[in-house]
Amino acid sequence: AQSVAQPEDQVNVAEGNPLTVKCTYSVSGNPYLFWYVQYPNRGLQFLLKYITGDNLVKGSYGFEAEFNKSQTSFHLKKPSALVSDSALYFCAVRDMTGNDMRFGAGTRLTVKP
Amino acid sequence: GAVVSQHPSWVICKSGTSVKIECRSLDFQATTMFWYRQFPKQSLMLMATSNEGSKATYEQGVEKDKFLINHASLTLSTLTVTSAHPEDSSFYICSARDSGSLNEQFFGPGTRLTVL
16 A cells, blocks of 8 residues: 655744755555645645656645655755745655555644744 | 535534534536545544445444445535544545546545534
8 A cells, every 4th residue: 555754743944945845655656646735724735746757846836846766755845935834744645546645644844934 | 726615614513413524526526535534733544435326435443333424426425423422523624536637636625523
């Protein structure tokens, strides 16, 4: 079964600095990878996904992620963090059979002014 | 983008009562819907997969008699928490897979259930 690991519970960065939120995955075959953001008491908002094609995926709000097959990673990045980026971020994976999506434990991003 | 709605957005009920949560895909058809629960500061845990017109598939450890799922149409799935207890208090999120669009999966805004 597919699984996702987010090794950091918390990431703190200063506003204007680049940010990285890490994600590694395990899946049979080629993966479908996703990043979502969640604000307090809200559902998930889609940021970006990798299905196939370019390893660098650009998404909403200036976020991007790089698919690295050899390292089985899909880290989320943003060149310049905003205070409003502070939220809970989830990485998720689906396998090619289209089975359900599995989520990582989440990483809380705090961007300080 | 596609929209998934949930109703109610929050509910408070007494212990022992049953609560129904609706999940609707507003502008697409979803043969498959998923129900997740999320405890505070934790990730989403899949509870069950709901297929239109057939019985739901429950994850290990999820009581199917307690969490009743009905997926009667291509745009509606319901989750009924029967005889709710305080430990059922959680954030419940549904997700719907678009049958016609590369199997994209869209999430509802969630329902906060508090059982007193």
